[in-house]
Amino acid sequence: MSAAPIRTCVGCGQRAPQGALVRIVAGSEGLRPDPARRLPGRGGYLHPSPACWAGFVRRRGPVRSLRLTPPRAERERLVATLVGSSETVLKPR
Numbered sequence: 001m002s003a004a005p006i007r008t009c010v011g012c013g014q015r016a017p018q019g020a021l022v023r024i025v026a027g028s029e030g031l032r033p034d035p036a037r038r039l040p041g042r043g044g045y046l047h048p049s050p051a052c053w054a055g056f057v058r059r060r061g062p063v064r065s066l067r068l069t070p071p072r073a074e075r076e077r078l079v080a081t082l083v084g085s086s087e088t089v090l091k092p093r
């Protein structure tokens with residue numbers, strides 16, 4: 001069995017190995033992808049899947065792993081960033 005850390009996708013709520021998910025962080029400038037998983041701050045994880053991104057935009061209430069409730073506009077901006085950078089952010093490694 002793998003010892004890879006398990007994280008929960010904030011879009012669909014399913015658990016997955018950390019390496020299969022894209023990290024996002026809530027920084028001073030709002031939500032942003034952190035594909036290298038190096039940025040400080042509270043992080044969350046999303047599958048590299050548009051369905052999960054849409055789920056993240058639709059959901060309401062606080063994101064537990066981020067300890068905040070990102071406004072919908074902020075969620076949409078993050079997803080737009082993910083879509084725009086999908087080739088570099090989402091490439092499996």
Ligand SMILES: [Zn+2]
Nearest residue numbers: 009012047052
């Ligand atoms: Zn997901």
